[in-house]
Amino acid sequence: MRVALLVLLFTANACAATVADASAEIDRLITAGLAGAVAPPAADDAAFVRRAHLAIIGRNPTHDEARAFLADTAARKRDALVAALVAHPGRAHHQFTWLADLLRVETRLQNRFPGQAYIDWLKARIRDNTRWDDLVTALITADGPALERGNGATGFYLRDAGMPLDHASMTVQELLGTRVGCAQCHDHPFDRWTRYEFYQMAAFTHGVDAKRELNGRQRKEVQKLLAKEEPQVRNALRRIGESIGTSVGIKAKKPLTLPADWQYPGHASGDAVPPVPPFGAAPKAASGEDQRAAYASWLTGADNPRFALAMANRMFKRAFGRGLIEPVDDIRDETVPSQPELAAHLTRLMVEVDFDLARFETILCSTDAWQRAPLPEPEPGEAWRGGAPYAVRLSAEQWWDSLVTLRIGARADTTLGTSAEALHAFYDEHHDDPVEDLVALARESATAAQEGRAIQAEIRRLKQEAETAPAGEARRKLREDLKAVIAKRDALMEKSEIARMKSYGMKGGDQELRAAELPSPAPPAHPLRVFGQSDRQVIDNATRDGALTQALTAMNALVDQQLLSTDSELKRLIGAAGSPAAAIEAAYLAILARPPRAAELAAITAHAQGRPGAEAAADVIWALVNGREFLFMP
Amino acid sequence: MNDLSRRRFLNRMANACLGVGALGLTPSLSAIGAEPGVRRRPTAKNVIMLYMAGGMSHLDTFDPKPGTAEQGALQAIPTSVDGMSFGQHLPLLAAQAHRLTLLRSMTSTQGAHEQGEYFMRTGFVQRGGIRHPSLGAWISHSSPRINPTLPASVVLGGGGQHPGAGFFTAAHAPLPLGDPAAGLPAARPAPGIDDERFRRRLALADALDAGYRAGNDQPTVRAYGDLYREACALMDSPDLAAFDLTKEPEALRDRYGEDRFGQGCLLARRLVENDVRCVEVVMGGWDTHDDHAERIADQCAILDQGASALIADLAGRGLLDETLVILATEFGRTPTFNERDGRDHYPKAFSCWLAGGGVRGGHVHGATDARGATATSAPVQVQDLHATAAHALGLARDEVLSPAGRPFRMADKGTALTSVFA
Amino acid sequence: MTLVMRLLLPCLALIAAAHGGEAPDYQKQIVPLLEANCVSCHGATKQKGGLRLDSRAAIEKGGKGGAVVIAGHPEQSPLYGRVVLPEDHEDIMPAKGDPLAQADRELLRAWIAGGASFGDEAAPADKADAATTAPVAPESAQTVDTDLDRLAAALPAPDAAAIAALARRGARIVALSANGALLDVDCSHAQPFSDADAAALRALGAHVAWLDLGGTAVTSGQLELVTALPNLSRLHLERTAVSDASLRHLQQCPRLEYLNLVDVPVGDDGLARLTGLRALRTVCVGGTMATDAGIAALTAAVPGVTVERAAALAPLPSDGEDKPRKRKKKQ
Numbered sequence A: 001m002r003v004a005l006l007v008l009l010f011t012a013n014a015c016a017a018t019v020a021d022a023s024a025e026i027d028r029l030i031t032a033g034l035a036g037a038v039a040p041p042a043a044d045d046a047a048f049v050r051r052a053h054l055a056i057i058g059r060n061p062t063h064d065e066a067r068a069f070l071a072d073t074a075a076r077k078r079d080a081l082v083a084a085l086v087a088h089p090g091r092a093h094h095q096f097t098w099l100a101d102l103l104r105v106e107t108r109l110q111n112r113f114p115g116q117a118y119i120d121w122l123k124a125r126i127r128d129n130t131r132w133d134d135l136v137t138a139l140i141t142a143d144g145p146a147l148e149r150g151n152g153a154t155g156f157y158l159r160d161a162g163m164p165l166d167h168a169s170m171t172v173q174e175l176l177g178t179r180v181g182c183a184q185c186h187d188h189p190f191d192r193w194t195r196y197e198f199y200q201m202a203a204f205t206h207g208v209d210a211k212r213e214l215n216g217r218q219r220k221e222v223q224k225l226l227a228k229e230e231p232q233v234r235n236a237l238r239r240i241g242e243s244i245g246t247s248v249g250i251k252a253k254k255p256l257t258l259p260a261d262w263q264y265p266g267h268a269s270g271d272a273v274p275p276v277p278p279f280g281a282a283p284k285a286a287s288g289e290d291q292r293a294a295y296a297s298w299l300t301g302a303d304n305p306r307f308a309l310a311m312a313n314r315m316f317k318r319a320f321g322r323g324l325i326e327p328v329d330d331i332r333d334e335t336v337p338s339q340p341e342l343a344a345h346l347t348r349l350m351v352e353v354d355f356d357l358a359r360f361e362t363i364l365c366s367t368d369a370w371q372r373a374p375l376p377e378p379e380p381g382e383a384w385r386g387g388a389p390y391a392v393r394l395s396a397e398q399w400w401d402s403l404v405t406l407r408i409g410a411r412a413d414t415t416l417g418t419s420a421e422a423l424h425a426f427y428d429e430h431h432d433d434p435v436e437d438l439v440a441l442a443r444e445s446a447t448a449a450q451e452g453r454a455i456q457a458e459i460r461r462l463k464q465e466a467e468t469a470p471a472g473e474a475r476r477k478l479r480e481d482l483k484a485v486i487a488k489r490d491a492l493m494e495k496s497e498i499a500r501m502k503s504y505g506m507k508g509g510d511q512e513l514r515a516a517e518l519p520s521p522a523p524p525a526h527p528l529r530v531f532g533q534s535d536r537q538v539i540d541n542a543t544r545d546g547a548l549t550q551a552l553t554a555m556n557a558l559v560d561q562q563l564l565s566t567d568s569e570l571k572r573l574i575g576a577a578g579s580p581a582a583a584i585e586a587a588y589l590a591i592l593a594r595p596p597r598a599a600e601l602a603a604i605t606a607h608a609q610g611r612p613g614a615e616a617a618a619d620v621i622w623a624l625v626n627g628r629e630f631l632f633m634p
Numbered sequence B: 001m002n003d004l005s006r007r008r009f010l011n012r013m014a015n016a017c018l019g020v021g022a023l024g025l026t027p028s029l030s031a032i033g034a035e036p037g038v039r040r041r042p043t044a045k046n047v048i049m050l051y052m053a054g055g056m057s058h059l060d061t062f063d064p065k066p067g068t069a070e071q072g073a074l075q076a077i078p079t080s081v082d083g084m085s086f087g088q089h090l091p092l093l094a095a096q097a098h099r100l101t102l103l104r105s106m107t108s109t110q111g112a113h114e115q116g117e118y119f120m121r122t123g124f125v126q127r128g129g130i131r132h133p134s135l136g137a138w139i140s141h142s143s144p145r146i147n148p149t150l151p152a153s154v155v156l157g158g159g160g161q162h163p164g165a166g167f168f169t170a171a172h173a174p175l176p177l178g179d180p181a182a183g184l185p186a187a188r189p190a191p192g193i194d195d196e197r198f199r200r201r202l203a204l205a206d207a208l209d210a211g212y213r214a215g216n217d218q219p220t221v222r223a224y225g226d227l228y229r230e231a232c233a234l235m236d237s238p239d240l241a242a243f244d245l246t247k248e249p250e251a252l253r254d255r256y257g258e259d260r261f262g263q264g265c266l267l268a269r270r271l272v273e274n275d276v277r278c279v280e281v282v283m284g285g286w287d288t289h290d291d292h293a294e295r296i297a298d299q300c301a302i303l304d305q306g307a308s309a310l311i312a313d314l315a316g317r318g319l320l321d322e323t324l325v326i327l328a329t330e331f332g333r334t335p336t337f338n339e340r341d342g343r344d345h346y347p348k349a350f351s352c353w354l355a356g357g358g359v360r361g362g363h364v365h366g367a368t369d370a371r372g373a374t375a376t377s378a379p380v381q382v383q384d385l386h387a388t389a390a391h392a393l394g395l396a397r398d399e400v401l402s403p404a405g406r407p408f409r410m411a412d413k414g415t416a417l418t419s420v421f422a
Numbered sequence C: 001m002t003l004v005m006r007l008l009l010p011c012l013a014l015i016a017a018a019h020g021g022e023a024p025d026y027q028k029q030i031v032p033l034l035e036a037n038c039v040s041c042h043g044a045t046k047q048k049g050g051l052r053l054d055s056r057a058a059i060e061k062g063g064k065g066g067a068v069v070i071a072g073h074p075e076q077s078p079l080y081g082r083v084v085l086p087e088d089h090e091d092i093m094p095a096k097g098d099p100l101a102q103a104d105r106e107l108l109r110a111w112i113a114g115g116a117s118f119g120d121e122a123a124p125a126d127k128a129d130a131a132t133t134a135p136v137a138p139e140s141a142q143t144v145d146t147d148l149d150r151l152a153a154a155l156p157a158p159d160a161a162a163i164a165a166l167a168r169r170g171a172r173i174v175a176l177s178a179n180g181a182l183l184d185v186d187c188s189h190a191q192p193f194s195d196a197d198a199a200a201l202r203a204l205g206a207h208v209a210w211l212d213l214g215g216t217a218v219t220s221g222q223l224e225l226v227t228a229l230p231n232l233s234r235l236h237l238e239r240t241a242v243s244d245a246s247l248r249h250l251q252q253c254p255r256l257e258y259l260n261l262v263d264v265p266v267g268d269d270g271l272a273r274l275t276g277l278r279a280l281r282t283v284c285v286g287g288t289m290a291t292d293a294g295i296a297a298l299t300a301a302v303p304g305v306t307v308e309r310a311a312a313l314a315p316l317p318s319d320g321e322d323k324p325r326k327r328k329k330k331q
Helices: A002-016 A020-034 A045-057 A063-071 A077-086 A089-105 A115-126 A132-140 A152-158 A165-177 A195-205 A219-226 A229-246 A293-298 A305-320 A340-352 A357-365 A396-413 A421-430 A435-468 A472-497 A497-502 A547-562 A570-577 A580-592 A598-608 A614-626 B005-017 B111-123 B135-142 B195-215 B219-235 B238-241 B250-257 B260-273 B291-317 B382-393 C004-018 C028-035 C056-061 C100-114 C121-134 C148-154 C158-169 C195-207 C222-228 C247-254 C266-273 C294-303
Strands: A208-213 A246-248 B047-052 B074-078 B085-087 B098-105 B153-157 B174-176 B278-283 B324-327 B350-355 B363-365 B374-379 C172-175 C182-187 C208-212 C234-236 C258-260 C282-283 C306-308
Touching: A020 A077, A020 A340, A020 A357, A045 A063, A045 A089, A045 A357, A045 A396, A045 B174, A063 A580, A077 A089, A077 A357, A089 A115, A089 A396, A115 A152, A115 A421, A132 A152, A132 A293, A132 A305, A132 C208, A152 A208, A152 A246, A165 A195, A165 A305, A195 A293, A208 A229, A208 C195, A219 A435, A229 A246, A229 A421, A229 A435, A293 C172, A305 A340, A305 A357, A340 A357, A340 A421, A340 C247, A396 A570, A421 A435, A472 B219, A547 A614, A547 B085, A547 B219, A570 A580, A570 A614, A580 A598, A580 A614, A598 A614, A598 B195, B047 B135, B047 B291, B047 B382, B074 C172, B098 B374, B098 B382, B111 B382, B111 C247, B135 B153, B135 B278, B135 B382, B153 B260, B195 B219, B219 B238, B238 B260, B250 B260, B250 B291, B260 B291, B278 B291, B291 B324, B363 C056, C028 C100, C056 C294, C158 C195, C182 C195, C195 C208, C195 C222, C222 C247, C247 C266, C294 C306
Parallel strands: B047 B278, B047 B324, B098 B363, B153 B174, B153 B278, C182 C208, C208 C234, C234 C258, C258 C282, C282 C306
Antiparallel strands: A208 A246, B074 B085, B098 B350, B324 B350, C172 C182
8 A cells, every 4th residue: 555655664674573473473363262172283394395385386395395395404494484485486376376266367358358468467466476455456446458568457357348237246255255246136135235335336436347449440430441351351350459459447437327127215216326335435536537546445445444354364264274254255244253353363464464465474374373284174164263274175276286396397387378478569569550550460460360271271181191101201201291381370370460369378288387377267178177277257266176077187187198208307206216215205205295104115015016117106106196195285 | 807897896996995985886865766856747858958159140040031131142941840941051950840849039138148158058147256057057956867977967069168067066067078079088097008007006096095094084085085986987887988979880970960069969969878967069150240141051051960960860769759959049140231241149039949858849939020130929038948948857946055145046037938848 | 639530430431321422432532632642742752741641540640730631521621621722822732733623622522521431441450459459458548548647646655665776776766756656767777687676666566657778688588577567658678689579568558658679679570569559659660670561550550659760860962062061170
């Protein structure tokens, strides 16, 4: 919050000295909440190093990371690891997929508008640890051309283009953990929200929506100009126009009015509704002006304790497996958290650290409670209570990212995948072009796309021939031809703006990309979706439920192809081990972050009897990845 | 080992190895005796929904208006039913018209693709904050699974926006498959892994994981034991062949059409034959804003071949009697042409059809006016189509609560079209 | 309709005779007329409107729109009504070519007015019917009540032990009525089918309305179990190895409406044993050895039955257009 710059500086200094104190205070409250019950003992180092990596950076530790931590003899190595991981580049991946589930971030926004700029913007904000309240303010007040560099926050509105009332209710659910969707149509049956209050709140963002303007001229005028063009050219121009002409801003200047089905006394359908927050007060903006700054200031301000509570509760759930209030997005006036004092304290702490989520996470993960052996997960819907984190199943992203790490090691954390660069470059180059130039561009692009498609047939033919050709020189020659034709196609498609819009900017195979680098959401049959990744249609829609296809995927599709292929880091690691025993230890460290136990070694020895070493090692990897221990939080 | 002993063996292995009790093998009590869900005698056991994504033009397919300006370049042809005509590019379906009930008075409130598809697949208008279950998920939730190894519902070519299980648990999610010819992914051990090796791996996994399971005895951990057992049962089940289109004669595969839709129709038949309760086959490409006449010809050729083969094949095998085939789309297209000789989105009036599953043949329900612009008699809401499916399956449409505690029932407030049943 | 007609026919014929007018002879006068004018569209090759006019059974069955002959009432009979419409009427028959000559119209009118007698042609079929139905039908075929909902109301609750026994074997059992008295029993995933399963099904007896034995190892001998299922209305036997002779047991199932014999090694002999099942609506014979003659005999004997054959999947028409029907993957 810009308002409180001085306070911020002061608090930051104060906090730097007091992570340990802040953690101790949380531990004191947790212990008080136990009411005499005994908390589990401290987790062993192996469980801790794996938990810390999965919880904070969203993936398994690598073999080397695990071994280094286990060998470390420093006294406060756990707190040091937490601090290091919170600053680790891998954390941005994990934080992004977590926020993408919350904010329903898609690679294809409403009307298939590309979402890469929004995604890149959000990742950049995570990397520079933008305070949560500032980030929210930037989202709420997003304005201007969608693909202008640095303006990706506009995706927040483009995500729900054309559905302003839905957007208003989901914003409240996302940011305040409060469901007001019911009040869109009628007074909330269980909560205090009236339909009128909903409309008063929606009035703040009323009229803000996606706007389409092509270089200052209205679309109708362009359409006239295009009447004689081929359909492919018209389509290309439409897409070009969308990419450079889409912006977010106030579309309708008229005030929000009550709908035709208004049913309550005191107001009538057609009445104009002024922007008023449901509690507290918002700064006054001139009538008819953009009310969003005032709205953002109310949402994130001191008058609105629910903003801090909602995020504190979500962060607590992320660390401990359940929130102190469940579901995390259904907080009501009468809601009593499972540990009220702790919840109140965490809410204050969130304000104290000035919505610095990295700092908040550091404090939570430095508690004794978080460093204990896990508790069994209670029934669905139950809020957290106890003295330790729950052993929840890994999220789809944690599971996938751990497999990627087994395959390519810590390289997984570098940014490889999705990027909006091509979109930004296109906008930079063309947003000032006269309409006539854009039409010429569309023609060129349509032709390129057409040629590209023609080559497609050639590619198919060569592929088929290469598949059926006998191994040897002839096949190699065919493969080379194929490569050349594919390169030609790609060069052509590059010219086509359609390809530009479609490209996720991915380099390398998708087996080497962490979830945050893949399309959001991943395609329906992707292992991520099989393991319950959110479809990004509904807030917090990821699931940790089991499904039969998960077992099939884990048993038959991933281990042999992905982890045991020649270019896998895990395979290299095992190959480099000097002895069968060392190979097994390496596999255990890489997959479970611990050395094997005696009984396990015995079982493996029995299994390996009379088998080639490589086969036995492969079976061990298969068995460990298909075990529950790998799939659940340690 | 022969098939049977191998199956028993693997099942036993799975039971022994993966921490699974014998409990999962006995059918649940709900499968015994009167299923609570049944309120009336069903006329159908299965549903196949042919989903025409993009908005199928009703005037050029199942509700032509010959002789009007709205009809445009494409003409109408007679069908096997006196007085019923189809668009000119549907000759094979025209020969099957006596098996169809046309719904010519469909009407929707949703004019955009995503919202329209969502509405048609769930029976609910899309709203923020809630995901409604798709038809297959409702069926899976409201009725017992007949085939214990195969999933209750499957979507062929659905795309990423499919509502899937909605607010039901993942167990009710339709299995999404992309290429029908590719079979069920990951249903056999990876290349190079024979049954013996697979079995040894299972045994090793069990031994290495036993300590963790003992120390972390919680329902979610146990549930995965069940899933692994089910997965092993499926891998070894003869039912797996249901996904294998190479088991069909070449001539029949050709008759369905080589495109994904045609092969998807064939796979749908094989799946319902094996008691998968609901299969959705998606065919895209109906969004004919331009190049209308030519694209309609292309689209119809694929639809005509696949759907006519499906109807005839189902009938020949005695499956049509108990399989309700629904042709659905999110909306129709404008009676007038736009400036690009295309037709735009038109939710106000459009056509769907039903076949089999106890519905009448050669029947027309509802009508549009002379221009195909308004449903003039017996308008059918999208929810009514879902209610009709529920009626055919004998499902109760009891109220269920979403996790947020909001009440919903299958097909929302829709009314079944009882008059379309024979 | 057809049942009523069957009962009334002799009376009407008597009335016609009493009036003294000699009605036209079906075989000698009406058949040639229909063959010359109607059968090209309403016969073996085409069945416009679901109507065939090339046999007694087909004429009695009518088309999609219902009966075409109301004996004694030519004006209400579409067979006559459609041929005397004004020439420019869109419903006039024949749809193609010239309208019927006045003499032919009069012949049709007189035949229907005279009771639409089929003369001697009908006799052999009727005898065959009598021979197969008389000894076995537990209730008069004309009065079988196929309303399952009404049947369900009259039944007590089924034997829970028998249900549990079948369910333990992997059978799926679903109630078909609100009171749970009529059941859909699916044994297709309970393999191999055993004598114990047959016994459990017998124990459920009148409660079994739908039964799926498709793809099971049920034997011809075990199929006798259906004699204990008087309310059986749908039966799946596809992909089983039951014999022609074993189908005789079905004669004890007067309410059987649907029978699936796809890929079962049976033929005309088997179909001949079904002729007494008056409730039959659908019989699927794809992949059997049934011949056209056997199927024709069944359709002639059981009014209203549809016999589905696998051959319904005709090859694609080679329509000579430049647009190939078979398309490569393009989606």
